[in-house]
Amino acid sequence: MYKIPLFDLNFDEKEEKAVNDVIRSKWISTGPKTLEFEEKFSKLLKTDYSVALANCTVALHLALKIVGVEKNDEVICPSLTFVATVNSVKYLDAIPVFADVISLDNLTISPEDIEAKITAKTKAIIVMHYGGFACDMESIMDIAKRHNLKVIEDACHGPLSEYNGKKLGTIGDVGCFSFFSNKNISTGEGGMLVTNSKELYDRTKLLRSHGMTSMSYERAKGHSTEYDVVESGYNYRMDDIRSAIGVVQLDKIQEDLEKRALIRKAYIDLLKSIDNIIIPFKNNLEFSSNYVMPIVLKDSTFEKRNAIRNQLGQMGIQTSVHYPAVHRFSIYKENYTELPITDYVSNNLITLPMYSKLTLDEVEYIVNSIKKVI
Known part of the structure; x- marks a missing residue:
């Protein structure tokens, strides 16, 4: 055991009570606590839509898919990041193109190197806000606009971090957050995808749960008794046990x-x-x-x-x-x-x-x- 560990979990009896309350409610899968977590997250970030997911890796995967990245498309991304940032590109059989960081003083992706790596096959840019410090989003969004590219923000490190008065994750087309055990907000495993696009939000909700037009909680509440499957989706849901922990974590x-x-x-x-x-x-x-x-x-x-x-x-x-x-x-x-x-x-x-x-x-x-x- 180390005298001083690398990080320490910010948990107490409040998280324990939240979990017990969910278990006693007898609804432990995606349900009311997940909806509360999503709404609270959107309010804190001042973003229109949030979708709770199983982890940030699947958030990145869905982010790339919903903005239209396909096989053999190129996605410019940092190398100084956790491997999940780049693995998400490979899930779609797209091609990761690595860009350098700005300097030894600024460990975020270099806008100059991003622009140098753009080709006719480039479809999107993934930025990672290293340590919770913002990338040069003004330059990156300008590059994206001029070259008609989508921007995915890997904001795993940056809940509530800011850039020119905006929360990280809300500047590009889609933002992705992690709630892994060592993150600022921890639910053990978990992630969130945020966007201001209703179209991207609706597609994310559909893909999150097998491409089904309604989820079990909605049917249990009487909003729908049947469902259709309109797309080949995934099981990327977050459950209410983790969401309840997330609600407490947001308060802290x-x-x-x-x-x-x-x-x-x-x-x-x-x-x-x-x-x-x-x-x-x-x-x-x-x-x-x-x-x-x-x-x-x-x-x-x-x-x-x-x-x-x-x-x-x-x-x-x-x-x-x-x-x-x-x-x-x-x-x-x-x-x-x-x-x-x-x-x-x-x-x-x-x-x-x-x-x-x-x-x-x-x-x-x-x-x-x-x-x-x-």
């Missing part, structure tokens, strides 16, 4: 993010005296979810980074790497391209502990430990 999210902002400020104040590191997004002024706390080692190597991580682990500090570069995985060898900044970051980034229960004393211990090791 604002306070959680405000605490994370204070923790990040403490990290930056202490880390900025270390010459050997870069703090990505150090000068960010937008409200952020602060999902992770990355640092990048200067003039370093993969071996040096791993040695430092091992020593921090021996001092009781759990760290991680967000992320191994996807374009270097064996499954994507046919799509390999040179991404020099992504390569350096993937080899030399360390993710430090970040969660709302982290104390300022613990932050000081982590930074002092880094100073000793370096």
Whole structure:
């Protein structure tokens, strides 16, 4: 066990009570709590439509499908992301085209490299708001408009994060969120697809549940006694047990993010005296979810980074790497391209502990430990 883990679950008796209440209601599949979760999420993000799903991977899959991505279409995406972002492209037999990040200071996808990678086969762009920090959406939406491309926002890291006054996930055609156990909002497994398009919303609801024109809860409430199947859909539903946890988590999210902002400020104040590191997004002024706390080692190597991580682990500090570069995985060898900044970051980034229960004393211990090791 680590003295300071990478993250800590923001659960208490409220989540326990919510689960028990659903079980006692005897409706545990997709039903009233899922609808409440969706409506509450839409209100927080100021978006028209939200659809709760089994996880964010299937949200990304549906997002690409509903905007019209088909076999052999090209989708420009980052490599510095969790592999699910890119796997969703392969589900449709489309072709992932990797773009580099902006810099060691800004780990989001480069608009300049996006535009350089556009071909006649390009159909969509997936952006990933790294750590809850916004991509340059103004430039990306301009590129998309000029080239008639769809934009999918992978906002897994960014619930309530903002860009020019808008919530991340609400700027492109579709936004996708994750509620995996280590995310800011956690339901164990789960995801949400958001959009301001009624057409895309209706198609998502249809595909979420086998292409059926009505779901069991709607029929149980007497809204419909029969259904048709009009498209080959999927079983991508979220159940009411997880949705009930999600409703409680949404009540906690604002306070959680405000605490994370204070923790990040403490990290930056202490880390900025270390010459050997870069703090990505150090000068960010937008409200952020602060999902992770990355640092990048200067003039370093993969071996040096791993040695430092091992020593921090021996001092009781759990760290991680967000992320191994996807374009270097064996499954994507046919799509390999040179991404020099992504390569350096993937080899030399360390993710430090970040969660709302982290104390300022613990932050000081982590930074002092880094100073000793370096």
